[in-house]
Amino acid sequence: MSAHPQPVPQGDYVPARRHGTLIFTSGMTPRRDGVLLHHGPVRADAPVDDYRDAVRLACGNALAAAHGMLAPGESLAAILSLTVYVAAEPGFAAHSRIADLASAYLREELGDAGIGSRAAVGVASLPGNAPVEIQLVAAT
Template sequence: MSAVEDRLAELGLAVPEVAKPVAAYVPAVRSGNHIFTSGQLPMQAGELMVTGKVGGEVSEEEALACAQQCALNAIAAVKSEIGDLDQVKRIVKVVAFIASTPDFTGQPRVANGASELFGKVFGDAGVHARSAVGVPVLPLDAPVEVEVIVEV
């Protein structure tokens, strides 16, 4: 097991199986020294954790947990490309899409579910640039989707 996976285990987490794509794409692509993940939904064991809009039927706390699961799924996609997560030099960029009601403005707090996990498991290499974007709807009515660019 890698040091990254050891840190995940200390948090009571593990790298999940790579989430199966819901359309015509692959979970991650390597180009040179970078891995680009596809948008990762909050899938656990092949099912969405919750559905709906943040600020509506999905609470901010549930959405934060969804963002963390999206980050775990992104880590799994990266591992599927490189094998050993200790090869990650830097989490470069995180983009979080939050399906939310028009009056919800806490997208950055929701995205922290992903950002904080990357910081905990990758340390200084997990500090990244980020966008947190509110959108009207996501695939399968997911509340959160996260994509990541990683340097290896």
């Protein structure tokens, strides 16, 4: 697993909450140490790969938040659900390809356990003008 620091909340919430064997993360944007490193919107004329680093950073933050809920010696058994919010310009239609970048990252980190159900959602804007926001539900 890649080493990602715990994400810094940008408001009155926690990065993740655990209930029994389930871990729900807050939506994570491509921030490092609380600083947004990638800005949106996702452009209709840009190659999807232009957003790879933003997606990987946001997804890494969500995964780090989930890992932060584990007890010593515990691990994530599976990602149950992945939601990828894409702040896209009108005319952008490759939301699922942006979400594929997040799925690929989770597969790299967790193997087949990183692939669960998924939604790719287009939105008008995201906090801080982020291009993507990622939320996970994981099981221990």
